[in-house]
Amino acid sequence: MAALSSFADTPTAQPSEEDRLSLAFLKDRSTEKALLWCTEYLNEEGHGSLLPMTRKVMLQICSDPTLTLDYLPTLGLPEFTRSATELALGRDSPAIRENRAGGVQTLGGTGAIRLGAELLQHWYNVGGARCGPVYLSSPSGGSVAATLQGAGISDIRSYRYWDPDKKGFSVEPLLEDLEVAPEQSVIVLYASAHCPTGAEPSQSDWKQIAEVMRRRRLFPFFLLPSQGLCWGDPAQDAWSLRYFVSLGFELLCAQSFSTNFGLYSDRVGSLLLVLKHSSLLLAVQSQAASLVHALWSRPPGGGARLVTMVLNNPALLAEWKEGLRVMVERGMLIREKLKERLRMLGIPEFWDHVTQQRGLYCCTGLTEEQVQFLVMTCHVYLPASGCVNVTAISGRTLDHVAESIYLAVTSDLQEYRH
């Protein structure tokens, strides 16, 4: 047998920034250390939240003798996709009534983005110029670009989103960028709870965005990663999405149920399709089925069953919504406490942006040098963007994090400049 491997030239993959941070944090022996980046909603003990009802519902499901382990349909559990679609669009959505909105069950949010990307790559504007550029916000959530690339989309551009001077979202630069985007470009938008900044367009901003997109025939690909965890109300978190639908847009929306149901390892997601006519929906769903068949064949059952049960049982639904409110309140409280600590330490600027942002994430506005200082000197780990997951700040680490940020902002960071 030949001595040389067929894979001798395969290089080691570079770890992602997320992986590098986690590794460095794990290796760090300091007693006062904090890892501020994570994609889960962490509880006070630093673990992914588990909703109180989850265990009892899961037990119910696996004790039910009528439930088999037979394959789900390729497009997923119909009751699940129907419920997911209604949750996103509202039960009385005209698109649902007109049978031109439907979902495809996917492997979490990533699976939905990947499937949406595959559909765009293969079937968007088939008669014309196919899939043109795809625009992501600047900055954008970790693996979105890579997932699009995985589907073969290579022309990925960005639109301005985070305004470092304002330390928030600014609509004017975004509108400028949309004005010059080629017609029929795909624009990826967070419906709410933007990752990684937590900064949100206002309703009036959204109206302006929609107007430009309509005029320039730009295609919306919405991301809805944690519906209910932004404003504590699923309907409000979907306002922008529903607004676009009401204007008659066709769109895709990648829904994840990882965070708002605490079902991270169950991989529950849905790709929502809103088309102009029901016949188009059927055609696109059939092509989605074809793509799914060669990706993962069928989706997993357990998590989708749980979500379906909760969304369709009034008592469980109320319990779930209350759980969301509690989670959002805790997130807001952490933001308040951080802002207050910084104020008491005498931080020179206002840190109002921390409490103005919503959802899991917060863009601190710290510069790259300040971030480096935090990582290298204070044992506080966060990505270069300066964005953090607020739930990663616990009661135990709050003081250290606040003090470290204060130091970063007030120290002379000559040595960190390059």
Add this chain to the structure above:
Amino acid sequence: MSLFAEVPQAAPVAVFKLTADFREDKHPSKVNLGVGAYRTDECQPWVLPVVRKVEQLIANDHGLNHEYLPILGLPEFRASASKIALGEDSPAIKENRVGGVQSLGGTGALRIGAEFLRRWYNGKNNTATPIYVSAPTWENHNAVFSDAGFTDVRPYRYWDAEKRGLALAGFLEDLENAPEYSVFLLHACAHNPTGTDPTPDEWKQIAEIMERKKLFAFFDSAYQGFASGDLQKDAWAVRYFVSKGFELFCAQSFSKNFGLYNERVGNLTVVAKDSDNASRILSQMEKIVRTIWSNPPSQGARIVATTLTTPELFAEWKDNVKTMADRVLLMRSQLKAKLQALGTPGTWEHITQQIGMFSFTGLNPNQVGYLIKEKHVYLMASGRINMCGLTTKNLDYVAESIHETVTKIQ
């Protein structure tokens, strides 16, 4: 005007359409021999008793949470899954040159392997490397490799319709003539759809040519244990190739042998030359996984890992698997016996010579059409039947229907 206006309706997958037609059929004696999952003699789905037991254990274990698994999956699952394929005492495992990628069933494992090979095998991003799949093969093999970017997916001769067995000479010839470094997709056991496997001796001949022509072995192992009832026997081919020093991939599915269809449990076992190669390969596979499903579902992997690593549960599982395999073997022998008793024209030895869930009956498309339309016995146009659709109650009807079909339609 919709930008999806010109999207055509995709052709339905044949086996799904068959099941849909079966469901709509109101005939009281209808039989579904296209079903894709195990059925009991009462024609019911069967959740393995050991699976029910472990599900309860998991549900009651408050130490377990629903946090993201690592991208490559549950470590205990990956290790125990690879071990079941390669054997406890596999030299490759001892030499630390085996890796596993927890995947979404067998399909997911095939897709990760295909995506990796397209990027890193036989050059960089060489989409032209020929991918050989058996003629016939599982209908999804083609799609998985072409969707992964390969442009040259070709058949290798496999089924000899005339002799109703393996087309060995043609197979070996196709191996000899394949361009160096071509990838060959091999069914580890219980070939789908023919149920016809090479004998150990034939595997040796296949391996000899593959080694000489530097062909890459990518095994699809969806029926380990389910085919013969014996885990070792069903893994013989894969282990033989490993013993000959091959680097190879093995896409494992636990859908059938654990009955965990909708939990989507699979594992891509990677056997590399050495541990350094294995690490580098896995690091690239991790990047690929990140862009498809990010990290895999935990439930099925936990069930399999717990079962494989707990002696009493492992024993119970082997027993459950044997129950399924034995029922299939019984249906095979009884169907053959009934056809012979009826004096149905043709030979029916292949029904008991073939192995696994499927049998290639040898019925032609006209006969298949008659069986479906007139007798309401549903099977694939290729003449493939799923033995799990047979029960002691419907055997007579099916045998008589086949008899009628073969005597009426040529």
